[in-house]
Amino acid sequence: MYSEGKQYTSLNTGGGYNNSKQWRRQSCWRKWKQLSSLQRSLILFILMLLFICGLAVYPTVTEHLRDNHSIQKPAIPHVLEEPVKQEQPLLPEKLPQRHQYNKRGPPLLQNHSKKKENSSDTAAAGKKDGERKREEGVISWRGSVIDTDQTTEGYGRPFETSQILGELCFPETSWPKAVQEAFKHAWKGYKEFSWGHDELRPVSKSYNEWFGLGLTLIDSLDTMWIMGLSEEFEEAKAWVATELSFNKNVDVNLFESTIRILGGLLSTYHLTKDELFLDKAKDIGSRLMPAFNTPSKIPYSDVNIGKGIAHPPRWTSDSTVAEVASIQLEFRELSRLTQEPQYQNVVAEVMDKIHKLGGKLDGLVPMFINTNNGQFTHQGIFTLGARADSYYEYLLKQWIQGGKKEEGLLQDYLQAIEGVKKNLLQKSSPNGLTFVGELSHGQFSPKMDHLVCFLPGTLALGAHNGLPADHMDLAKELMQTCYQMYAQMETGLSPEIVHFNMHQGSIRDIDVKLADRHNLLRPETVESLFYLYRLTKDQKYREWGWEILQSFNKFTKVSSGGYTSINNVRDPDYPSPRDKMESFFLGETLKYLYLLFSDDPDLISLDKYVFNTEAHPLPIWPSTE
Numbered sequence: 001m002y003s004e005g006k007q008y009t010s011l012n013t014g015g016g017y018n019n020s021k022q023w024r025r026q027s028c029w030r031k032w033k034q035l036s037s038l039q040r041s042l043i044l045f046i047l048m049l050l051f052i053c054g055l056a057v058y059p060t061v062t063e064h065l066r067d068n069h070s071i072q073k074p075a076i077p078h079v080l081e082e083p084v085k086q087e088q089p090l091l092p093e094k095l096p097q098r099h100q101y102n103k104r105g106p107p108l109l110q111n112h113s114k115k116k117e118n119s120s121d122t123a124a125a126g127k128k129d130g131e132r133k134r135e136e137g138v139i140s141w142r143g144s145v146i147d148t149d150q151t152t153e154g155y156g157r158p159f160e161t162s163q164i165l166g167e168l169c170f171p172e173t174s175w176p177k178a179v180q181e182a183f184k185h186a187w188k189g190y191k192e193f194s195w196g197h198d199e200l201r202p203v204s205k206s207y208n209e210w211f212g213l214g215l216t217l218i219d220s221l222d223t224m225w226i227m228g229l230s231e232e233f234e235e236a237k238a239w240v241a242t243e244l245s246f247n248k249n250v251d252v253n254l255f256e257s258t259i260r261i262l263g264g265l266l267s268t269y270h271l272t273k274d275e276l277f278l279d280k281a282k283d284i285g286s287r288l289m290p291a292f293n294t295p296s297k298i299p300y301s302d303v304n305i306g307k308g309i310a311h312p313p314r315w316t317s318d319s320t321v322a323e324v325a326s327i328q329l330e331f332r333e334l335s336r337l338t339q340e341p342q343y344q345n346v347v348a349e350v351m352d353k354i355h356k357l358g359g360k361l362d363g364l365v366p367m368f369i370n371t372n373n374g375q376f377t378h379q380g381i382f383t384l385g386a387r388a389d390s391y392y393e394y395l396l397k398q399w400i401q402g403g404k405k406e407e408g409l410l411q412d413y414l415q416a417i418e419g420v421k422k423n424l425l426q427k428s429s430p431n432g433l434t435f436v437g438e439l440s441h442g443q444f445s446p447k448m449d450h451l452v453c454f455l456p457g458t459l460a461l462g463a464h465n466g467l468p469a470d471h472m473d474l475a476k477e478l479m480q481t482c483y484q485m486y487a488q489m490e491t492g493l494s495p496e497i498v499h500f501n502m503h504q505g506s507i508r509d510i511d512v513k514l515a516d517r518h519n520l521l522r523p524e525t526v527e528s529l530f531y532l533y534r535l536t537k538d539q540k541y542r543e544w545g546w547e548i549l550q551s552f553n554k555f556t557k558v559s560s561g562g563y564t565s566i567n568n569v570r571d572p573d574y575p576s577p578r579d580k581m582e583s584f585f586l587g588e589t590l591k592y593l594y595l596l597f598s599d600d601p602d603l604i605s606l607d608k609y610v611f612n613t614e615a616h617p618l619p620i621w622p623s624t625e
């Protein structure tokens, strides 16, 4: 054989291209015939064996190749981390819901208290995962299934994931640690690229200045304390002690700086008993006071804390109702601590004026209030979302903070919840999700901001404090809806705004408009999950929170440090980073997740503390005061 091979080579080299092909065929045949029958049988046997082995390993190899190929196309190129084994659990397929609608009718809503077998989607349930995967999509670089024909709205994740995520990959006892890790990763980015500045821009590895006061650092202080991250806390504290100065010629927003800075400093003072934080709180509190120097005593939106001059926005003399009515917890606490009544007095006057104002609808308030005449403006529009949300939250929480004595606050809150039920509460079609819509001059709109998802938590807190039990029932229904706003998106993350379908024959409950597909790492849903879990101990709320954390890690984590808000929660291939990590991601979102997973009910007991709207716990006043 060897000599013939040599001969072939030499002949081939010498011959022309066409002739050589023919000659090769003849030569092979000649060689085959020269073999003994034993040799021929042996060769045939080996070939058969190779063929059978090939058939057996083929699917694995092709899947492997497909996986490798898709790794070339990360969700956010050069931004998000490549999948790391410990952090990427073995995800079951996320099936494109549109196929569910088209082929098998409406999808089941995610509900972890139900078992898969409860599904009416028998066709899908009867198939094995692998079959479904091959039938409906290709495998993405993260191991989830990408729809191959994503052209319309209405996808979702009809199958349960949390059992597998929770039980097989990460025991529940490790969930608080996973939140700590997320915090450390966020902090790493902040420390490296934006130390002492307001917000991290994790993708461009730079920062954003809003007030120039180290907003993220201050917002994060009590989170680090609660999580036991002493090293990180100490370095932040050193910055507060040596670098933080409010004697700056800058305009700050009264509401934002109250809830984030004043609230953050006050709660850190309470947790640590370190006077440094109280001194800083007094300093910023007194510098914000000029905002209340208005003809109506309804504060302006902006204050220059260096010059002591306040003003409304350039285009209007209106302030936002949520903004002027969600600074009370902090100013009241500042008065209690300093024994200086002026802080409490100015914010109490705002509440008193709003309490007496006309223009409400069954306790619901319009979104704007004029700083000159003290009247509501843009009347006739009612929402529990942006510009009104925390007005309702602070009615209840002030009542709790003050030891449940201020009857006016309680009555306003109870009336408002009745107003919500009467005017804004509806059910979606086809699955009957309870949601809170909006009203504009008598016209109902089935639009709900993610911001509204604070409401389940607030309702549950009220019920825990002796308010009607049906508040808790409503809280549970709305909690399910807020969870669905995450679960039905391809990334597992909620958009900023959703619209619910109400007409008979709808094929899906939730629609998302193109302009509303962003996610800003907001806390409201995990905030409510925390309350619902603490107050009911129903395990499903923890599982939902765990899923949400996983989704943040999958789609918003930036490898060099930090997390980014994203533009498109419906595109798991390219969620499109916005390059901004809001301070409330560390101040609120991760704090509530940590508390949700913590087994210690005394870690910020709801009977001792009330959280401000930026998740900074302030003490409930002792009954002797």
Ligand code: DMJ
Binding pocket: 390, 451, 522, 523, 524, 584, 588, 613, 614, 615
């Ligand atoms: C936070 O600043 C507060 O939670 C506020 O009440 C609403 N907006 C953000 C979070 O979404």
